[in-house]
Amino acid sequence: MFKIEKNVPIPDNYRNKYNFAEMKIGDSVLLPHIVNVCQINSSLKRSGFKFCSRKTEGGLRVWRIA
Numbered sequence: 001m002f003k004i005e006k007n008v009p010i011p012d013n014y015r016n017k018y019n020f021a022e023m024k025i026g027d028s029v030l031l032p033h034i035v036n037v038c039q040i041n042s043s044l045k046r047s048g049f050k051f052c053s054r055k056t057e058g059g060l061r062v063w064r065i066a
Contacts, residue, residue, distance in 0.1 A: 020047040023064040032059035 020043060023029065031040065040060065044051045050066035 018043045020044060020049065020051065020062070020064070023049070025064055025066060028061055028063040030056070030058050030061050 018031075018040070020029075040053070040062070044053075044062070049064055051062050051064055053060055053062045055061075
């Protein structure tokens with residue numbers, strides 16, 4: 001059985017893991033060894049910009065397109 005805990009704050013560091021908001025249109029980043037593509041997609045949606053991504057030989061490449 002698991003112990004239920006109250007008033008444990010949620011860490012806010014998940015937004016700082018990827019710096020997509022700092023990218024300019026045309027910039028790209030290679031994310032090697034991506035384990036959770038859903039997490040990446042969620043981060044992209046939260047940024048407020050438009051991106052496209054493709055699997056490449058070295059991992060997942062993400063481009064800012066707007």
